[in-house]
Structures are given as structure tokens and as C-alpha cells.
Amino acid sequence: MIYDNEHLLPGQLGHFCVVLSFVAALLATVAYFLATRHRDTAAFEGWRNLGRFSFLLHGFATLSVIGALFFILVNKYYEYQYAWANVSDDLPFEYTFSAFWKEQQGSFLLWSFWHIVLGMVLMLRAGKWEAPVLAVVALAEVFISSMILGLYFGDFRLGAGAFDLLRQTMDAPIFSQQDYLTQIKGNGLNPLLQNYWMTIHPPTLFLGFASTIVPFGYAIAGLWTREHKDWLKPALPWALFSGAILGLGILMGGAWAYEALSFGGYWAWDPVENTSLVPWIILVAGIHTNLVARNTGYSIRSTYAFYLLSFILILYSTYLTRSGILGDTSAHAFTEMGLGIQLVLFIGVFSVLGAWMWFVRRKDVPDINAEESSASREFWMFIGALVLLFSAVLITGATSLPVWNKIVQAFQPDYVGAALKDPMAHHNRYQLWIAVFIGLLTGVAQWMRYGERNPEVWKKKLVRHFAIAAIAAAALTALNALWLNISAWQYYTMLFAAMFGLAANVDYIVSFIKGNLKQAGSALSHIGFGILALGILGTGLNKEWISTNSFAMEGLIEGMGDESLNKNILLLKQAPMPMKGFEATYLQDSIERQTRTFSVRFKKQDGKGGYTGEEFVLHPNVMYDRQFSKVVAANPSTQHYLTHDIFTHVSSLPKAELDPEFARQQEDSLQFDPYEAVVGDTIFTKKHYLVVEGYTKQPKHPEYKPEKGDLAFGLKLRAYNLDDTTGYPAEPMLYLRPRKGGFTLPANVGQLQMRVRLNESSMGQWLGMEEELKYTDLQLKESQSVDFNGYRISLEKINRTVDHPSYAPEPGDIAVAADLKITAPDGRTGAAAPVYLIRDSRPFSLKDEAPALGLHFRFESIDPQTATMTIAAAQASGEQREIPVEIAENAPRSDYIVLEAIVFPGINLVWLGSLLMLFGLGLSMWRRLR
Amino acid sequence: MKRSHLIAIAVVAVAIGILISASSDVTTYANFAQASEKGDRVKLVGQLVQDKPVEYNPEKDPNYLAFYLRDDAGDVRRVVLRAGKPQDFERSEQIVLTGQMNGETFEAADMLLKCPSKYKDEEVYVRSEKG
Known part of the structure; x- marks a missing residue:
């Protein structure tokens, strides 16, 4: 069958380029391999040129694949599964990038893109290492491009296709129709991913991932060509670059989690986070041994090992997050796509390659026979690298439990599997000691010298500066202990170690390199680490849930009575709620597109029953799916201060607000009792009483948007508790919309759990009232008055400024209002201003009424000769008529939110410390490139 | 003895020490019966029992969620989690809990939900935390 309006060309081109890119990568591998084999012969140039050509061809093909896929997404060609699953017509353009790399295929392409960019830089700069x-x-590109090949070999599919047609991936009756495309719409992007973090975090992280292959490649190249010393120099800036970018990518992930997701933190020791942190740690260890090797000739073997391991761990991380093996231990992992075998092969090949090369050549690597002096910098840097390795092993071991379980289950199917009881506590407990060692070592090693052979000469200086650092660290520890809630000696140890590293490195910048910042890269990174450690202690130890109110919750808690467990607080609309240090009020909510935003005001309390005057309004929101039937994301809102943040998010909503079906059932199950009353009467219900204050033809209701032609009626009531004098307004209403029908909108009195509505069946009675009126014509001149049914009606003035609710001025209108003043027999007074309008040469009369008196007026005509107005007046009997009202009590409240609010002290230290650490890496790289 | 050997021995000793001390951080997957038997903290996988009540009354206590879970052996027990009820709790396909039995009730320390979604299999993690 030929289908209408399908755009098959971009997909065919794209698929062709996928295959081309795979073949070209294969060719580039072989050509560059042979170029390296023949590096000292005449054949070298030919192979290298073929390698360049095929690598560039691979780059061109991959960019074309990216272009084709992007074209399909931008143009919303829903015949492609990728477009159908990830975009929709209403998706703003800027989120097309997020949609692109949200899936495995797109993210592999992103990775590939960076490999190509880095490869081209290497072609220009790497010289003999190219x-x-x-x-x-x-x-590596052979493996990555194979992930999106989508070629079938029998039943086995090599790679997930990126250009699959929807009708090929899905079996549905709709595809038997030629014009099926007119009937399908895109799924759209998960609202959780519709934010700018999803636009900037993945490219940065993938550049970090991709860049780790360069130190790996240099390590392989060094082992391969047996030039074990030469590669150390060009590899170092690449490793520093990789460390800075990968670190930035990880940090952005933390910032995203903190700013835009409701995790309530920036780091959760989630497997996905761990497995991207571990390669970074190993890379940093490699940078340190690389420095040692460059300066002394020690540690070349470990530098090889660390750089090889770093990229292998990137592959392992890819495997864990993309194979689906993490299953129930991670809160965020890709969905499984059947790429498991290919991923295992990818890691397997690179691990075997790295390990085999290292073992084959290890005897060949030059080493120095003498031991390092224990007063030398290289010795302590090597110890530091070992500590980092230890940290990586610990994190990887615990994170790999699901892999371990799977392996054991393969041999022993009834093995139940092991898991961490509490991952955060586990990791924190051990990594704390890593931080202690790192803090101390960064302080000690910075002051030592490479290849120290005369420690005695240097000793005096060392002792003096260590003493300075120790004293400063003790002072800083004591100072910080004032604001940190330190509960155990271990935290004091970590604080002291971090402060020691910080003080020693500040001292180093000031007294050793005399503020020459060009050489301060390492010291700045180490200072950054100290600040980060302080920030971690602050946010970890002083993180405080302020959304608790032990007094208001007292006696309500079932089971365990530990009030410190409570993290959430219930906020009723408009009802101020005291909580720790603040008074919080849920002011209002508003809906725009699929986002419902809540405004919550916080007023700081001074602890003595008053306010400090400090207040702010936060706007956490929730995002609904398109049917408004479920909440797909709750986005936090944070008040930032220099010293701390106040983080809030809506953790729960009334079920009626989430589920329209449930809300309907709840409404139907309410027990409404009928009552009747006239204006001025009081209705007594079981628990409350209501005063009928009046009615209006221009009612206001949160769900009512007036339209032209509506006939509307609202009743004004005020509801009271039987034993209270606080009145709550209630204004139920009815309206009749042309061609739509009649609607009743009940009024909610949340505070009294009361719902009041006007029965729809009484609609005719209200809206038809007009016809029952009997008008009498009155002749009036300006300033005259006349008697009507005992009421004194005086025409005060003919007003040319017309202000009438149903009058919208148009050019050419002639409109006048008759300002009437009415005095009742009992002395009550009222006013009305009916309007006489000539529009397009046709006369209209807009009526007005004095509702309290029950009088209705129409401005019938003007006699220009005598200046006499004809006013038609009628008295309604409506006010005396019984008004049927239906009232339900015990209505479940749905005007509340459940809020979680957390104070994060020192969060800015976390960001500052991390950025300083990465800035130091970048600075070192920049210095080494010059 | 060379110093590098001393370091190697120290590293191995610390590693063994950590392995031993960390073994208490590890738990196994279990069902209700096994959890009762062990009395210790376990991981437990099961499904929400749809026709039994889910108790969450934020007006009374926004930090108390109780429901019934069927484990993979088919046993049904009441579960209490001291945290707010996540959005879409009722739609979850699978619930993974960490916690221990207290009498006939399973007291959960954290909960991971797997929810079907048109976007992908969504997961929601909830944690009740002391202090």
C-alpha cells in the first residue's frame, strides 16, 4: 500500500549514512592501525591519509545522520517512531535538542559527535601520535555507530534503529488506512525533561565521556609504540581537559537534580551518579601519577593503568545505565533496548585490549630502581592516587551489586540477590575517610618537592608551613563548628582535614608562588576540594526540614510518635500555618498550559510570636499530562541566600485534584440537602447557618469565564459555624450559555467543608423571571419625580457617560442613561440607571434594576420635542419567592497542598568548591598548552 | 622490607577491614515470611493490592502512608511508610521497599515505584528519613 504524505527520503538517507558511518569507522580503524604498524616505513603516509579520509568520511556520515534525525524531529514527521515517541506539535522548538538526545540512539549520536570533534583536533595537533x-x-566509533545500525541478521538486530517507521514498529489497525498520518499525533516530551538543564547537561557530560578516550588512546599508543615517556607530555593537557569537562558535566547533573527535580538534594549516591563519578576519580588519580611520571620517571605504569581504567569505567557506566541491569536500584536509568550484548562486547574489547597491552608491555616500561624518598612530593602524590583508587573501588563495588547478583544467578538460579540497605549512609560512611586523607594529602604534598634528596635542608621550611596550616585549620575548624551541627568526632576529623588542605594551599599560593595565579592551578583545585568538603558537611549535617509543626500535628500521629520523622506539612488555602521558624501560607494557584503553579508565602518569625519583617513568596509547581488526569512532575522552587537555600516542593495534592474521575465520584457521593429561603433569611443546617444576602446577575466564580450572550445568576450567601461569628462568603451560581446549555457551579466553603449549589432544575425559574414582570410606562422629565406602587421614582439626570455592565461602546453609538433615585415607602432608597441606545439607526433598551427594592426599569424612548422620557418600571415578586438552595456538609477538602520545605545551609560552598576545583584543572591545562 | 610492600600490605589490610565492616550494610531480597524470620532490614518487591484501602490522610498526618502489598510469594501484609504519598501511587506496577517486619506490619524506610507511562517506565523514589 502507498501511504499518503509520508516523507521517506530523510529516513532512507539517514539509514544509508548510518551504514556508511559504520563502514567508514571500520576502514579508519584498519587504516590508522596499519599506519601505526608502518610508522617508520614509506607506506606510512598512504595509510595515514586513508585513515584521515575515512575518519572524515565517518564524521561527515555521522553529521548527516544527526542532521536527518533532527530534520525529522523539527518537521514532526510522525511516520518515524523517533519523532512520534519524542516530540509533539505543541513542543517548543528549544526542546527539540532534549527530545533528540533523550533516547539511546540520540545520546549515542551525541557521544559520537564529540569523538569526531576531538578526533579532528587530534588530526591537527597530535603529530606522530595521530x-x-x-x-x-x-x-570506539565502530562500536558506537553499531549501536544505531538497526540491521537484522536473522532474528538478531544489530543496534537499535533511529529511522524506524512507526508502522513497522507497531501493529495497529490504523495502519491499514492510507491516510493514517492525518490521525496520529506525537507523544511529546516528558514534561520532566522540558527544562534548560536537559538542554545543557547531556552535551557537557557526553563531551566529558568522549574526552576520556584521548588519555586512553595516548596510553595505548605509548604501550604500542614503546615510547613510554614521550606520550606523557601530550596526554596531560587532554587528561586535564577531560577532568574539567567531565567534572562539570557531573556537577550540572547535581545542580539539575537540586534545582529542578524534587529529590531534595544534589547527590544521592544513585548508581547513575556513582558510575559517572568513578571514571572522574580515576582520571584525577591518573593526572597525579602523570605529573609524577613527567617530573621524576616514577609511576609510569600506574599512569598507564589509570588512564586505561578511566575509559573502561566510562564504558562500564554506559553498560550499567543503558542495559537495564540496574533495575530497581536506580531512580533514573535508560529503558532497556536490547543493546546489552553489544555493550558487553564494547567493554569486553576495550578492557581486554587495555589489560593485554599493559601486561604484555609492563616489563618494558622504564622504572627507577631506587625507592622514592618519603619526604618527596611523588611519594605522597602516589599515596593520594592510591586513596582515590580506593574510593573508586569502594563506590564501584557497592554499585555493582546488581551485576554481581546477575552473575551469581546465572550459575545458581535460586540466589536471591544482595542489595545495600541504605546506600547513602553506606557511601557517606566510607567516603568520609577518603575525604580526610585527600584533605591532609593535598596540604602535605603541595609543600614537598619532586625528587627530594636533601630533606634536611627543606625540613625547617616544611615544619614551619605545616605548623601554620595546622594552626589555621584548628582555628577554622573551631569557627565552623559554631554553625555546623557536628554530632560525631568523625565529622570533626573530616572538617579538620579539609581545613588543613585549604589552609596549606592558601599559604602555598601566598608564600611560595607569591600569588602568581598561572601556577596556582593545583593549589586552587585543592582549595576547591576543601571548600566543597565544608559545603558537603554543611548541607549534610545542617540540612533541616522546616515543613514540620509538632504542635499542630500533636496527637494526630499514629504508630511511632517520632516527630522528627515528619517532613511534610499540610497547607490549607489562605490559612497561615506556623512551622519551624516561619509562617507559611498557601495563597493561590494558577494554571498555564499543563503547569499548575502554587504561591506560598513565607514570613520569618522572630521566635517571640512576632515577625522579623522578612518574607518571600515561592512558586513550586506541578505539571500535568495533557489529559489533566495525572501529575507527571513536581518542580521545586527555591529561595536563595548567600549562606543557605530554602527549598520547597509540593509533595502531594488532594486526590480530587489529580484524578477528575475520582473528583466526579466524590461530587456524586456528596449528600446535598435541599433548603429554601428568601433574601435576608437565615438557613440553619445541621452544623452551620447561612445568611442569604442577595443575588446578582453578574456573578463571579473561579471556574466561570463570562461570555457574551450568557444569562447568569448568582446567589450571595455568608456561612457561619454555629458557635462562631466568622462568616465565609459563598456564591453559588447558574448560567445559561447559548447553544451550550445550562450549568450550575457550586460554591466551596473549604473552611467549613461545605458545598452550596443551586439546582439546575430551578434554572428556568431564575433566568425566566424577566417574563413574569409587568411593566408600567412612566413619563418623566429631568429632575421630575413620579409615584409608582408607593415608591418615589425621581429622574435625577440624563447621563451621557454610560456605565452599564452589558454595554460595550462602539463608534457611532448614541447612548444615554437615566439616573434614577428610588425611595421606598419605608424610607429605604435605591438607584438604577437604565440605558437608551441608538446603534446603526436602531433603538435598544438596556434594563437596570434596584435589586434590594425589587424594582426593574427599562428606558423605552425619548421624545425630543417635549424632552420627556418614557421609563418602564416593574416590581418583581422574586424577592419574596423562596429560593431553593442545596447544601452538603462534610465535603472532603480539596483546597490544600502538602509541602516539603528544606533548608540547605552552605549549598553555595558546594557549588563554589566544585567550580574552583574544575577551574584549577582548566587553568593547569591552559598553562601546559602554552 | 621495601616500603612499597608495606603500603601494599596496609592497603590489603584496610580493604579486608572495610569488606568485613561493610557486610552489615548489605541486605538480601526477601518476601514477608523471610523478613519475619530474619527480623532484619530487607529489600522486598511486590504489588499494591488494589482492592484494599490505601490509607493516606494528609489532614490528619501528611507523613503517614499505609497500604497492602502482595509479595512474590502471594502473601499480603500491611505496609507503613512514614512519608507523603507520591503522585500516581495507585498506578504503580511494582513497588520495591527497604524495611523490616514489626509484628504483622512491614515498616518501610524507603520505597521505589515503577509506574507505566506513555513516555517510559517512570520511577518514583520516596524515602523516610530520621532527622
Whole structure:
């Protein structure tokens, strides 16, 4: 069958380019491999040129694939599964990027893109290292481009396709129709991913992932060509670059989690976070041994090992997050796509390659026979690298339990599997000691010298500066202990160690390099680490839930009575609620597109029953799906201060607000009792009483948007508790809309759990009232008065400024209002201003009424000769008529939110410390490139 | 003895020490019966029992959620989690809990929900935390 309006060309081109990109990567690998083999012969140039050509061809093909896929997404070609699943017509353009790399295929393409960019830089700059390093990059590209091949070999599919047609992936009756495309719409992007973090975090992180292949490639190249010393220099700036970018990518992930997701923190030791942190830690260890090797000749073997391991761990991280193996231990992982085998092969090949090369060549690597002096910098840097390795092993071991379980289950199917009881507590407990060692080592090693052979000479200086650092650290520890809630000696140890590293490195910048910031890269990074450690202690130890109110909750708690467990507080609309240090009020909510935003005001309390005057309004929101039938994301809102943040998010909503079906059932199950009353009467219900204050033809109701032609009626009531004098307004209403029908909108009195409505069946009675009126014509001149049914009606003035609710001025109108003043027999007075209007040469009369008196007026005509107005007046009997009202009590409240509010002290130290650490890496790289 | 050997021995000793002390951080997957038997904290996987009541009354206590869970052996027990009820709790396909039995009730320390979604299999993590 030929289908209407399908755009098959971009998909065919894209698929062709996928295959081309795979083949070209394969060719580049072989060519660069042979170029390296023949590096000292005449054949070198030919192979290298072929390698360059095929790598660039691979780059061109991959960019074309990216272009084709992007074209399909931008143009919303829903015949493609990728477009159908990830975009929709109403998706703003800027989120097309998020939609692009949300899926495995797109993120592999992003990774590939960075490999190509880095490969091209290497082609220009790497010189003799180009061939071996690019052979490695090209080999990785063979695997990555195979992930999106989508070719079938029998039943096995190699790679997930990116250009699959929807009708090929899905079996549905709709595809038997030629014009099926007119009937399908895109799924759209998960609202959780519709934010700018999803636009900037993945490219940064994937550049970080991709850049780790360069140190790996240099390590392989060094082992391969047996030039074990030469590669150390060019590899170092690449490793520093990788450390800075990968670190930034991880940090952005933390910032995203903190700013835009409702995790309530920036780091949760989630497997996905851990497995991207571990390669970074190993890379940093490699940078340190690389420095040692460059300066002394020690630690070349460990530098090889660390750089090889770093990229292998990136692959392992890819495997864990993309194979679906993490299952129930991670809150965020890709969905499984059947790429498990290919991913295992990818890690397997690179691990075997790295390990085999290292073992084969290990005897060949030059080493110094003498031991390092224990007063030398290289010794302590090596110890530091070992500590980092230890940290990585601990994190990886605990994170790999699901892999371990799977392996054991393969041999022993009834094995139940192990898991961490409490991952956060576990990791924190051990990594705390890593931080202690790192803090101390960064302080000690910075002051030592490479290749120290005369420790005695240097000793005096060392002792003096260590003493300065220790005293400063003790002072800083004591100072920080004033604001930190330190509960155990371990935290004091960590604080002291971090402060020691910080003080020693500040001292180093001031007294050793005399403020020459060009050489301060390492010291700045180490200071950053100290600040980060302080920030971690602040946010970890002093993180405080302020959304509790032990007094208001007292006696309500079932089971365990530990009030410190409570993290959430219930906020009723408009009802101020005291909580820890603040008074919180849920002011209002508003809906725009699929987002419902709540305004919550916080007023700081001074602890003595008053306010400090400080107040702010936060706007946490929730995002609904398109049917408004469920909440798909709750976005936090944070008040930032220099010293702390106040973080809030809506953790729960009334069920009636989430589920329209449930809300309907709830409404139907309410017990409404009928009552009747006239204006001025009081209605007594079981628990309350209501005063009928009047009615209006221009009612206001949160769910009512007036339209032209509506006939509306609202009753004004005020409801009271039987034993209270506080009145709550209630204004139920009815309206009749042309061609739509009649509607009743009940009034909610949340505070009294009361619902009041006007019965729809009484609609005719209200809206038809007009016809029952009997008008009498009155002749009036300006300033005259006349008697009507005992009421004194005086025409005060003919007003040319017309202000009438149903009058909207148009050019050419002639409109006048008759300002009437009415005095009743009992002395009550009222006013009305009916309008006489000539529009398009046709006369209209707009009526007005004095509701309290029950009088209705129409401005019938003007006699210009005598200046006499004809006013038609009628007295309604409506006021004396019984008004049927239906009232339900015990209505479930749905005007509340459940809020979680957390204070994060020192969060800015976390950001500052991390950024300083990465800035130091970047600075070191920049210095080494010059 | 060379110093590098001393370091190697120290590293191995610390590693063994950590392995031993960390073994108490690890728990196993279990069902209700096994959890009762162990008395210790376990991981438990099950499904929400749809026809039994889910108790969450934020006006009374926004930090108390109780429901009934069927484990993979088919046993049904009441579960209490001291946290707010996540959105879409009722739609969850699978619930993974960490916690221990207290009498006939399972007291959960955290909960991971797997919810079907048109976007992808969504997961929601809830944690009740002391202090």
C-alpha cells in the first residue's frame, strides 16, 4: 500500500549514512592501525591519509545522520517512531535538542559527535601520535555507530534503529488506512525533561565521556609504540581537559537534580551518579601519577593503568545505565533496548585490549630502581592516587551489586540477590575517610618537592608551613563548628582535614608562588576540594526540614510518635500555618498550559510570636499530562541566600485534584440537602447557618469565564459555624450559555467543608423571571419625580457617560442613561440607571434594576420635542419567592497542598568548591598548552 | 622490607577491614515470611493490592502512608511508610521497599515505584528519613 504524505527520503538517507558511518569507522580503524604498524616505513603516509579520509568520511556520515534525525524531529514527521515517541506539535522548538538526545540512539549520536570533534583536533595537533590515538578513537566509533545500525541478521538486530517507521514498529489497525498520518499525533516530551538543564547537561557530560578516550588512546599508543615517556607530555593537557569537562558535566547533573527535580538534594549516591563519578576519580588519580611520571620517571605504569581504567569505567557506566541491569536500584536509568550484548562486547574489547597491552608491555616500561624518598612530593602524590583508587573501588563495588547478583544467578538460579540497605549512609560512611586523607594529602604534598634528596635542608621550611596550616585549620575548624551541627568526632576529623588542605594551599599560593595565579592551578583545585568538603558537611549535617509543626500535628500521629520523622506539612488555602521558624501560607494557584503553579508565602518569625519583617513568596509547581488526569512532575522552587537555600516542593495534592474521575465520584457521593429561603433569611443546617444576602446577575466564580450572550445568576450567601461569628462568603451560581446549555457551579466553603449549589432544575425559574414582570410606562422629565406602587421614582439626570455592565461602546453609538433615585415607602432608597441606545439607526433598551427594592426599569424612548422620557418600571415578586438552595456538609477538602520545605545551609560552598576545583584543572591545562 | 610492600600490605589490610565492616550494610531480597524470620532490614518487591484501602490522610498526618502489598510469594501484609504519598501511587506496577517486619506490619524506610507511562517506565523514589 502507498501511504499518503509520508516523507521517506530523510529516513532512507539517514539509514544509508548510518551504514556508511559504520563502514567508514571500520576502514579508519584498519587504516590508522596499519599506519601505526608502518610508522617508520614509506607506506606510512598512504595509510595515514586513508585513515584521515575515512575518519572524515565517518564524521561527515555521522553529521548527516544527526542532521536527518533532527530534520525529522523539527518537521514532526510522525511516520518515524523517533519523532512520534519524542516530540509533539505543541513542543517548543528549544526542546527539540532534549527530545533528540533523550533516547539511546540520540545520546549515542551525541557521544559520537564529540569523538569526531576531538578526533579532528587530534588530526591537527597530535603529530606522530595521530595514527595510534585515532586508531583507538575510530575503533570506539565502530562500536558506537553499531549501536544505531538497526540491521537484522536473522532474528538478531544489530543496534537499535533511529529511522524506524512507526508502522513497522507497531501493529495497529490504523495502519491499514492510507491516510493514517492525518490521525496520529506525537507523544511529546516528558514534561520532566522540558527544562534548560536537559538542554545543557547531556552535551557537557557526553563531551566529558568522549574526552576520556584521548588519555586512553595516548596510553595505548605509548604501550604500542614503546615510547613510554614521550606520550606523557601530550596526554596531560587532554587528561586535564577531560577532568574539567567531565567534572562539570557531573556537577550540572547535581545542580539539575537540586534545582529542578524534587529529590531534595544534589547527590544521592544513585548508581547513575556513582558510575559517572568513578571514571572522574580515576582520571584525577591518573593526572597525579602523570605529573609524577613527567617530573621524576616514577609511576609510569600506574599512569598507564589509570588512564586505561578511566575509559573502561566510562564504558562500564554506559553498560550499567543503558542495559537495564540496574533495575530497581536506580531512580533514573535508560529503558532497556536490547543493546546489552553489544555493550558487553564494547567493554569486553576495550578492557581486554587495555589489560593485554599493559601486561604484555609492563616489563618494558622504564622504572627507577631506587625507592622514592618519603619526604618527596611523588611519594605522597602516589599515596593520594592510591586513596582515590580506593574510593573508586569502594563506590564501584557497592554499585555493582546488581551485576554481581546477575552473575551469581546465572550459575545458581535460586540466589536471591544482595542489595545495600541504605546506600547513602553506606557511601557517606566510607567516603568520609577518603575525604580526610585527600584533605591532609593535598596540604602535605603541595609543600614537598619532586625528587627530594636533601630533606634536611627543606625540613625547617616544611615544619614551619605545616605548623601554620595546622594552626589555621584548628582555628577554622573551631569557627565552623559554631554553625555546623557536628554530632560525631568523625565529622570533626573530616572538617579538620579539609581545613588543613585549604589552609596549606592558601599559604602555598601566598608564600611560595607569591600569588602568581598561572601556577596556582593545583593549589586552587585543592582549595576547591576543601571548600566543597565544608559545603558537603554543611548541607549534610545542617540540612533541616522546616515543613514540620509538632504542635499542630500533636496527637494526630499514629504508630511511632517520632516527630522528627515528619517532613511534610499540610497547607490549607489562605490559612497561615506556623512551622519551624516561619509562617507559611498557601495563597493561590494558577494554571498555564499543563503547569499548575502554587504561591506560598513565607514570613520569618522572630521566635517571640512576632515577625522579623522578612518574607518571600515561592512558586513550586506541578505539571500535568495533557489529559489533566495525572501529575507527571513536581518542580521545586527555591529561595536563595548567600549562606543557605530554602527549598520547597509540593509533595502531594488532594486526590480530587489529580484524578477528575475520582473528583466526579466524590461530587456524586456528596449528600446535598435541599433548603429554601428568601433574601435576608437565615438557613440553619445541621452544623452551620447561612445568611442569604442577595443575588446578582453578574456573578463571579473561579471556574466561570463570562461570555457574551450568557444569562447568569448568582446567589450571595455568608456561612457561619454555629458557635462562631466568622462568616465565609459563598456564591453559588447558574448560567445559561447559548447553544451550550445550562450549568450550575457550586460554591466551596473549604473552611467549613461545605458545598452550596443551586439546582439546575430551578434554572428556568431564575433566568425566566424577566417574563413574569409587568411593566408600567412612566413619563418623566429631568429632575421630575413620579409615584409608582408607593415608591418615589425621581429622574435625577440624563447621563451621557454610560456605565452599564452589558454595554460595550462602539463608534457611532448614541447612548444615554437615566439616573434614577428610588425611595421606598419605608424610607429605604435605591438607584438604577437604565440605558437608551441608538446603534446603526436602531433603538435598544438596556434594563437596570434596584435589586434590594425589587424594582426593574427599562428606558423605552425619548421624545425630543417635549424632552420627556418614557421609563418602564416593574416590581418583581422574586424577592419574596423562596429560593431553593442545596447544601452538603462534610465535603472532603480539596483546597490544600502538602509541602516539603528544606533548608540547605552552605549549598553555595558546594557549588563554589566544585567550580574552583574544575577551574584549577582548566587553568593547569591552559598553562601546559602554552 | 621495601616500603612499597608495606603500603601494599596496609592497603590489603584496610580493604579486608572495610569488606568485613561493610557486610552489615548489605541486605538480601526477601518476601514477608523471610523478613519475619530474619527480623532484619530487607529489600522486598511486590504489588499494591488494589482492592484494599490505601490509607493516606494528609489532614490528619501528611507523613503517614499505609497500604497492602502482595509479595512474590502471594502473601499480603500491611505496609507503613512514614512519608507523603507520591503522585500516581495507585498506578504503580511494582513497588520495591527497604524495611523490616514489626509484628504483622512491614515498616518501610524507603520505597521505589515503577509506574507505566506513555513516555517510559517512570520511577518514583520516596524515602523516610530520621532527622
